[in-house]
Amino acid sequence: MPYPLSTPLPMAPAQGFLPVFHTRHAAAPGNADNNETDVDAAGRRSGIRYDADRDGPHQAFRDGGQFTAYRREFLDRLEFIIDLCRQRRMPDAGAIEARFRTLYRHRFEADYFDTEHELPLMDSAGKRALDGFCDTLARAAARPDRQMTAIRELSLGVVVCASGIVANLIAADRELAQSLEGLCGKLWMVKEQIVREVLRQEVDRIYGSFELAEENELYYVNELWNAIAGDLGLPSVEGNPEDADECGYDAGYIAACRAKATAALAPDRIACRMAEECLSMFRGRAISDADAPYGACTAEQWSRLCDIVEDIRRDLGLTVSQLGLESFLQLHDDGRRYRVRDDPALIALALLKAMSADGLLADMPLRLADFVAGDGRHGEVFMYGALLGWRLQRDAPVSNDASARTTAGAPAAPPDISGVSLPWEAHVGAEPVNLHALRAWLADDGHAGPELWPGAPATTLQATSLDALMSIPAEWLGSARPLLGLLNRLSTQQGVEYLGHNLPYLLTDFPTGERDALLAKAIQLGEPGYVLARAWQSELWLVLQLAHNTAIRYLRDNLTYLADHVPMQGRGQWLDRIMHLGEPARDLARLWCPDPWTLLTQSTHALQGTRLEYWVGSDNVRALDAVCQMAAEGWGAGSVSRTPDRVAGSSVSTPQGRACGWCLDEAGRVAVSRDPATIDAARRLLRQLSFGSPASERYGRRLSDLFPSNVLYVLEAGEAARSRAFRGLLLDPQLLPRIGPDLPSILYGSGAYPGYPMSYVLATGKKDFIVAYGTFLADMANTPDGARWIARLLMPKWLPEPEPAPGRGRVASPHGDRPGCHALLDACIAGATQAIEAYHQVLAHPAILPHVRHVLPELVLAAPPIDPKTGHRRWPEARYEILDRLFNMSAPGYPAYRDLVRDPAILPHIVDAVPLTAIIIRARLEGRGVKVEVDAHRPSTGVRSPRT
Known part of the structure; x- marks a missing residue:
C-alpha cells in the first residue's frame, strides 16, 4: 500500500535474525548434541555426554555401553590441550599437563565428585563446556597468545574444589569464545549484555530493589536467565532451569520475559x-x-x-x-x-x-520514499527497525514509474513501494537520516515549508532568508545539529525570540539525547536558555555552566528566590559547588547557616563525612578560603553564646570514630593525588576559626574534632610536599595546644592499634617511616607546649585501660577482653632488627630524650606506671610475662633490643624499674653474666653464670 507523505512514517518491524543467530556459535560445525561419535576436522570425537532426559539416572549412564567411549573422549580432549601446549612451546607445559591429568584422575580414578549432584553436572554441563573449549581452541589457531592464556587459566581452574571445576570450565569456554576476533564473538557478548539488562529490569520491577544485590543477581536473575537461555542461544549460568519455579516464575511470566529479550535482540x-x-x-x-x-x-x-x-x-x-x-x-x-x-x-x-x-539476517531494509533532489539526482529513503534511517542518491532514476518520485519543489503522488527494497549489498554511499527530523518534515504536508526530501534542513538553513528561518518550527528540525545551524545564522536577539517562541515544544518533546548539545548554545542567549537548563538539568547545573562573572550576576539577581526555594536537602550541594562565586555565594551561606561551625560540620555523603572533610577530599581550596574570609569578617560572632555541641546539623564524630576523609580515598587507600595547597588552605581556615574570629574560643574548644584521623598513612606514603603540608598543619604553634590531647587519635585513630601511633609505626617494620615519625616528634618537641605530648605518641603498646581504684566499680575496657599487645615485643619476636634500631634512634634523639626519660621504663620495658600512693611500680603477671619475653635471648630481634636497653643514654633511666626479683634481666642490663635454675623474675637460691 502507498504511504502518504503527510502520515507518520511506519515503523519497520525488524523480523530479526535467522535461526542460526540463536544457535550457540561456539559449537563446532558437525558437533551434534547426541551420543554419536563423529570425528571433526581436528580428529577429535565429539558429542558424548550425560543427558538426564535421555540417559535416565546417572548410574545408568556410567554402567552403559557408551561410558568407555565417553572416558576415552574425555581423555582425548585433555590430550588435545596438552599437545597444543607442547606445540606452542609453553614454558609451563609440564605444570599444565599435570593439572589436566589431575582432573582426569579426579573424575575417573578417585571419589572426588559427589555422586548425587557434582558428578552428573561434571558429565553434562562440564563435558559440554570442555567440548566447546576445545573446539574454540581449534578455531583460535591464528591467535596463539589467546590460546595459551586460556589454557593456562583453565588449568588453574580444574584443580580446585569439585563444585568449582564445572563453573570454571563453563567460564573458560565462554571467555575464550568472546575473546576471539570476529563479529560472531562480539555479537555473543552483546547478546549476553542485552538479555541480562532486560532480565535485571524485569526482576527489579517485580521484586523491587534488594539490600543483598549480589544474592538477588545470583538467584533471581540467573534462574530466569537459565529458563530462556536455550531459546536465545546463550549458555546457562550456575543453577538449573527448574529452579525458576522456586523463584515464583510461572510459564506465562517466563514467556513474557523471553518475548521482551527477543524484542531487545532486534538487529x-x-x-x-x-x-x-x-x-x-x-x-x-x-x-x-x-x-x-x-x-x-x-x-x-x-x-x-x-x-x-x-x-x-x-x-x-x-x-x-x-x-x-x-x-x-x-x-x-x-x-x-x-x-x-x-x-x-x-x-x-x-x-x-x-x-x-554472514547469513544472520532474515529481512532487508524498508524503502520509505523516492525523491528527486534539487540537483536532479534521484534517491531513496530507507529505514530498518526503529532506530536506523538513511538515504541513497543515484545519477539515474531508480524506477520507471515517474509517479514514484517526489520532486524537490512539489510533492507528487506517493509511490507504491510496498514490498520493494534493495538487497543489503546494494546500500553503498549512504548518508544518515535523522528519523525525528524526517518525520517532522514529512508530516508538514508541504505547507509553506521548504522542499520535502531528506537533507532539506541543511540546504534550507544555508539558503533561506533570516525572516523565513524565524518561521520554521523547531519540531521540523527535530535534532540539535540543524537547530544549532539555524541559531548560528540568527542574531542574538533573534535567537532569544526564536527559542522563546519554540519553548513549548523544546521543553516537552525535544529528544532527550539531543538536549545537551543544544544547551551549550542556548544558555548563551539568556533567559530562554536558562528556562531550558532549569527544566532539562537543574538550576545548580546552569549556574556552574555560566561564565564566572555571569554566574555571580545570576546569583545576585536571584538571591532571594534561591534562599527561599532551594530545598533544605539540596543546599549543601549548592554550597559545595558555588562558594567561589563571590559575595552572592557567601550571602547564601550566611542565610542558610548561622556560623562557620554549622557549615563545616554538616554531614554530606555517608562516605564523605563532614563538609570540611569533603572539601579537603575534593581539593576545594576556593570554598575553604571563602569560609576563612567570612570568619575573618565576623560571621557567627552573634551566636558566640551557643556551644558547638548543640549546633543543629553537626555531625562531627568522637576522636575514636573520626572519619579519614582528609587522608584516604573511598577505597581506603592513601589519596596520593591530594594537593598540598588544600592542606595549607585548611590550616588557614582552622587558624582563623581558633584565633582570628570573635567566636574563636568557642570553636577552639572542639577544634580537634575538625582534624582528620590516620595522618600516619600520609606520612607513611612518603610524598614530600604533602607530608610537609600535614606536618605544618599539626605543628602549627597556634593549633597544637588545642589539638594536643587528641593527637594520638589524629595520627592513628582507627586500625589495629587505635590511639597508639607508635604501635602502628613499629608494626610496619619500615625503618625510613619510623625515622620520619621520630623527626616529626623531634620537631614537635621544639614547639611551645609540644613536648608534653611526646611520651604518649612514642608508646609502643596497645593495652587495656587500667583497673579502677577499689570501691569505684569496674570500667569496661574499650578493647573488650583482649589482653593487649606490645609492638616492641612483636618486633623482637619477628626479628624486625631495623625497626628496633630505628626506634632506638628515635628515643635517643637529643630533642626527644629529655622529654621521655621519666617514661622510658614504659616505653622499652612495658613497665607499669608508678603507683602514686606507694611510689613504686606494681608488676602484674601480664607485665612480667612481656618483660620476660623481651629479654628472651633466642628471639631473633634480641641483639638489637639489647643494644637499645644498654644504651648509656637510656640504661640509667630504666634499670631501677626492673623488679628486684628479675635477677637475670638486671644482670643482662648491667652486662653481668648470671644463670639461675628458675624463672627469670622469680626469687632464686641457685645462681650461676650464663652466656650473655
Whole structure:
C-alpha cells in the first residue's frame, strides 16, 4: 500500500535474525548434541555426554555401553590441550599437563565428585563446556597468545574444589569464545549484555530493589536467565532451569520475559549499540580537543585516522570493504577537510551488512520514499527497525514509474513501494537520516515549508532568508545539529525570540539525547536558555555552566528566590559547588547557616563525612578560603553564646570514630593525588576559626574534632610536599595546644592499634617511616607546649585501660577482653632488627630524650606506671610475662633490643624499674653474666653464670 507523505512514517518491524543467530556459535560445525561419535576436522570425537532426559539416572549412564567411549573422549580432549601446549612451546607445559591429568584422575580414578549432584553436572554441563573449549581452541589457531592464556587459566581452574571445576570450565569456554576476533564473538557478548539488562529490569520491577544485590543477581536473575537461555542461544549460568519455579516464575511470566529479550535482540538495536561503541572508540582517539572534530585531510592525518579504523575493523573481524573510513568521517571542501561524524548510523549500517553477509539476517531494509533532489539526482529513503534511517542518491532514476518520485519543489503522488527494497549489498554511499527530523518534515504536508526530501534542513538553513528561518518550527528540525545551524545564522536577539517562541515544544518533546548539545548554545542567549537548563538539568547545573562573572550576576539577581526555594536537602550541594562565586555565594551561606561551625560540620555523603572533610577530599581550596574570609569578617560572632555541641546539623564524630576523609580515598587507600595547597588552605581556615574570629574560643574548644584521623598513612606514603603540608598543619604553634590531647587519635585513630601511633609505626617494620615519625616528634618537641605530648605518641603498646581504684566499680575496657599487645615485643619476636634500631634512634634523639626519660621504663620495658600512693611500680603477671619475653635471648630481634636497653643514654633511666626479683634481666642490663635454675623474675637460691 502507498504511504502518504503527510502520515507518520511506519515503523519497520525488524523480523530479526535467522535461526542460526540463536544457535550457540561456539559449537563446532558437525558437533551434534547426541551420543554419536563423529570425528571433526581436528580428529577429535565429539558429542558424548550425560543427558538426564535421555540417559535416565546417572548410574545408568556410567554402567552403559557408551561410558568407555565417553572416558576415552574425555581423555582425548585433555590430550588435545596438552599437545597444543607442547606445540606452542609453553614454558609451563609440564605444570599444565599435570593439572589436566589431575582432573582426569579426579573424575575417573578417585571419589572426588559427589555422586548425587557434582558428578552428573561434571558429565553434562562440564563435558559440554570442555567440548566447546576445545573446539574454540581449534578455531583460535591464528591467535596463539589467546590460546595459551586460556589454557593456562583453565588449568588453574580444574584443580580446585569439585563444585568449582564445572563453573570454571563453563567460564573458560565462554571467555575464550568472546575473546576471539570476529563479529560472531562480539555479537555473543552483546547478546549476553542485552538479555541480562532486560532480565535485571524485569526482576527489579517485580521484586523491587534488594539490600543483598549480589544474592538477588545470583538467584533471581540467573534462574530466569537459565529458563530462556536455550531459546536465545546463550549458555546457562550456575543453577538449573527448574529452579525458576522456586523463584515464583510461572510459564506465562517466563514467556513474557523471553518475548521482551527477543524484542531487545532486534538487529537494529544490537547494531546501534555496537556502532556507538565503535564511534566512541574512534572519537576518543581521533579527537584531542574541542576543535578536533574538524581537520585538514593531510596525508599524515589521513594515515592516522585509517590506522584507528583498522584497529576497530580488526577487533570486529571486518574488512576494508565492509567498514570504511567514510562511516566515521564526512568530507567537506571537495575533500580538503573532514568532520568526525556524531551519528553512528553508517557504522550500524555497515555492521548490519556484515551480519547479512554472514547469513544472520532474515529481512532487508524498508524503502520509505523516492525523491528527486534539487540537483536532479534521484534517491531513496530507507529505514530498518526503529532506530536506523538513511538515504541513497543515484545519477539515474531508480524506477520507471515517474509517479514514484517526489520532486524537490512539489510533492507528487506517493509511490507504491510496498514490498520493494534493495538487497543489503546494494546500500553503498549512504548518508544518515535523522528519523525525528524526517518525520517532522514529512508530516508538514508541504505547507509553506521548504522542499520535502531528506537533507532539506541543511540546504534550507544555508539558503533561506533570516525572516523565513524565524518561521520554521523547531519540531521540523527535530535534532540539535540543524537547530544549532539555524541559531548560528540568527542574531542574538533573534535567537532569544526564536527559542522563546519554540519553548513549548523544546521543553516537552525535544529528544532527550539531543538536549545537551543544544544547551551549550542556548544558555548563551539568556533567559530562554536558562528556562531550558532549569527544566532539562537543574538550576545548580546552569549556574556552574555560566561564565564566572555571569554566574555571580545570576546569583545576585536571584538571591532571594534561591534562599527561599532551594530545598533544605539540596543546599549543601549548592554550597559545595558555588562558594567561589563571590559575595552572592557567601550571602547564601550566611542565610542558610548561622556560623562557620554549622557549615563545616554538616554531614554530606555517608562516605564523605563532614563538609570540611569533603572539601579537603575534593581539593576545594576556593570554598575553604571563602569560609576563612567570612570568619575573618565576623560571621557567627552573634551566636558566640551557643556551644558547638548543640549546633543543629553537626555531625562531627568522637576522636575514636573520626572519619579519614582528609587522608584516604573511598577505597581506603592513601589519596596520593591530594594537593598540598588544600592542606595549607585548611590550616588557614582552622587558624582563623581558633584565633582570628570573635567566636574563636568557642570553636577552639572542639577544634580537634575538625582534624582528620590516620595522618600516619600520609606520612607513611612518603610524598614530600604533602607530608610537609600535614606536618605544618599539626605543628602549627597556634593549633597544637588545642589539638594536643587528641593527637594520638589524629595520627592513628582507627586500625589495629587505635590511639597508639607508635604501635602502628613499629608494626610496619619500615625503618625510613619510623625515622620520619621520630623527626616529626623531634620537631614537635621544639614547639611551645609540644613536648608534653611526646611520651604518649612514642608508646609502643596497645593495652587495656587500667583497673579502677577499689570501691569505684569496674570500667569496661574499650578493647573488650583482649589482653593487649606490645609492638616492641612483636618486633623482637619477628626479628624486625631495623625497626628496633630505628626506634632506638628515635628515643635517643637529643630533642626527644629529655622529654621521655621519666617514661622510658614504659616505653622499652612495658613497665607499669608508678603507683602514686606507694611510689613504686606494681608488676602484674601480664607485665612480667612481656618483660620476660623481651629479654628472651633466642628471639631473633634480641641483639638489637639489647643494644637499645644498654644504651648509656637510656640504661640509667630504666634499670631501677626492673623488679628486684628479675635477677637475670638486671644482670643482662648491667652486662653481668648470671644463670639461675628458675624463672627469670622469680626469687632464686641457685645462681650461676650464663652466656650473655
